[in-house]
Amino acid sequence: MSEEKGRHRGTSSHDSIEGAGWDCRQTGSFVKLIPSDGRRRHFSWLDPRLLWQARRNDLIARFLSDPTNDERRRWVAAQLESAEVPDDLIIDRTDLNSARFLVLGDTGEGDASQFALVPPLLESGKDTHFM
Numbered sequence: 001m002s003e004e005k006g007r008h009r010g011t012s013s014h015d016s017i018e019g020a021g022w023d024c025r026q027t028g029s030f031v032k033l034i035p036s037d038g039r040r041r042h043f044s045w046l047d048p049r050l051l052w053q054a055r056r057n058d059l060i061a062r063f064l065s066d067p068t069n070d071e072r073r074r075w076v077a078a079q080l081e082s083a084e085v086p087d088d089l090i091i092d093r094t095d096l097n098s099a100r101f102l103v104l105g106d107t108g109e110g111d112a113s114q115f116a117l118v119p120p121l122l123e124s125g126k127d128t129h130f131m
Contacts, residue, residue, distance in 0.1 A: 030116040093129065100128045 093099050102125035
């Protein structure tokens, strides 16, 4: 077992109940990140108001010539044409011997579990070159 892997032994949900967070005796520091107005923000993509706002924003963006869809189509077409990526889509970090990065995905629910991810992600990503 590598030193890197051994160093984290017991802190993963794959290794132990404690690693999964089921043995906690107190709430973590993430509670400070939750909005303090006392209201829990409910989020659902099934909410017609949210769907209307998303559609409205999409139409406004298209009307204002948002290039996102065109760029996405161009990138996908380039991927299909060859295994190479156009130069303007490459982040050049040849100045580094290695690169460390963290990929984040936002589920958007806004509940406590989403806020609970912030401190460990910041800790995990503190030595990364970009997030």
